[in-house]
Amino acid sequence: MDKINLLIIVNIISLFISLFLAFFLFTLKTKYKTSNLLFAVFLLLNAIDVSEPLFNMMVDGPSNLGMFKSTFVFLQIPIFYLYIISVCYADFKLKPKYLLHLLPYLIVNLILLPRFYTVDAASKMSFIQNRQSMIEFQFIHILIHFQIVIYMITVFRVLRKSKKLYLENFAGKSVSSYNWLFQFTIVLTILYLVALLKNILKFSDYPHISEWLKIGLLVSSLFVFCWYLFKALNNPDIFRNIDSKLRLVSELVSEENSREQSTIAEQKHNEELVKLRKYMVEKKPFLNPSLTIQDVSNEIEIPVRDLSLLINHQIGQHFYDFVNTYRIENAIEILKDQTKNRVTILEILYQVGFNSKSSFNTAFKKHTGITPTSYRKNL
Template identity: 70%
Template sequence: MDKINLLIIVTVISLFISLFLAFFLVTVKTKHKISNSLFAVFLLLNVIDSINPILELVVNNPSNLGMLRNTFAFLQIPVFYLYVLSVCYSDFKLRLKYIIHLLPFLIVNLVLLPRFYAVDLASKISFLKNRQNMIELQFTHILFHIQIVIYIIAVFMILRKAKKLYLENHAGKSVNSYNWLFQFTVVLTILYLITLVKNIFKFSDYPNISEGVKIGLILFQLIIICWYLFKALNNPDLFRNIDSKLKLVKDIISEEKNSEQLAENEKEYDSALLKLKQYMIDEKPFLNPSLTILDVSTAIEIPVRDLSLLINHKLEQHFYDFVNTYRIEYAMDILKDITKSKVTVLEILYEVGFNSKSSFNTAFKKYTGNTPTAYRKEL
């Protein structure tokens, strides 16, 4: 099978699956409609970008519509950026200010206007044949890769902040979601790096290598999209967003007016800490797998801001780790209880407030140095 036929087959399979998944995302009933719609748009933009091998079978000459289709690649990474925002923050809404993400797309099309869009067919053909010497195309590719670098960095910063906010304010299983979305972004970054290599060869003396890399890119893109959606669709509660108005503890501390205010707060923290620990022991709120710092704040009547400073700053623990400490100690008590020797580790983890075996094992080993099973055997 020659390279062209293989490219067509891989492209057709990729397009079919991407379109099917995009259709599913926009039609499935869910409360995460914006996130699903944004990822569906991301899929469709990838379809538009990948369809070129099929179009070349029926369209021989360059056209304005064909060039416009190529420039839609400038919308892919901004849409993915907005998708990550929508996943991380529960109060995300599509706002007018996000139009600024269209800027690179608009700039590129304005640059191409004089010597491509506004000329006849012969000039268009000449423009593309001499692509290596056309400053507009060189500018387009440079801008595309600069855009990718900026947005990928921005996505990693969002994920890093969102994970910290989650750890400081929540004690559920969703922290694993941020780790997984981080992994997906890493894979996507690798995909764009391969695209960069392809484009370097495209403007070199070895354009055939570029075509070979293109086949691998389409196949790789298909695999990671299926991987992502398989994970997301099999775990409908994978991502539980947080409020974007929440502040990191380090930012709260920096907002304190002066050291005297901090010193005054320190005195209040001692009594608040006793109240908090007594509440955790008496009421056992940690048994709630979806416990948040707001829940605790409401119960013990301490403002969320003060409670966050108390746990994350004074105790030097994330709320996530603080709650898991009580869960692990409760699990240890059950494991030590001879009358409960037939209770399985899986039953115990659900009983103490965990809802994931992996997160329970990780937390237990972090606290005790052993897995739950090994700990029970040593008793």
């Protein structure tokens, strides 16, 4: 089987799966419809992008439709960026301001208008054949590189801030969910960088390498998208915890530092700290696997802002780690209790407020330096 036939077969399979997954997301009944819609659009744009070999078989020579189709690549990363925001923030809504993300796509099509879209077939062919010297193509290549770098940096910043807000305000579901979304973004970034290398080689003296890279991208992107959707659809609630109006503790601390500190304020912090610790020991709210800082705030009647500063700044722990400390101490008490030596590690972790073995093991090792199983054996 030659390289061209292999490319067509892989292309057909890739196109079919992308369209199938997009259709599935469009028709899936869920309360998170916006996120699914955005990812479905992302998959459709990817399907259009990878359909180039099939399109070239059906269309003879350069055409307006072919060029217009190729510019859809400028919509892929903005859509992915909006998708990331939608899964990180519970209050995300599509707004007119997001239309600004269409600007690169519109600019590219406008600059192609005079010397490609509005000319005859012969001029189009000449334009493509001399593309390396055409200023339009040089500008497009620079713009796509710039767009990928800017958007990916922005996506990583969104993920970093969301994870930090989660740690400062929640002690429920495992923070590992943000970690694998971060990993997915890294993999996607690598795929885009390889795609850029493919395009560079396409216009060089090594076009055959570009074709093999294209096959590799088609296959790898399929596996990546299927893996991500499998994870996301099996964990539909993992990201819907953050309110975009929440502020980082570092921002609150800056405000506090700008105010005059007093002995009264210090005394107030100490009283609130005693109240908080007493509540954690006596009421054991950490046993609730979905505990939030808002829940604690309501119970001990300390404003969320003050409580967040108290835990994250005064104590020096994220709310997530602060609550887990009490959970681990409770787990240690159970492990030390000889009357409960038949209780399994799995039963203990659920009993003290954790909801996954991995998050329990990570927190336990962070607190004691060893795993729960090793701790029990050393007793």
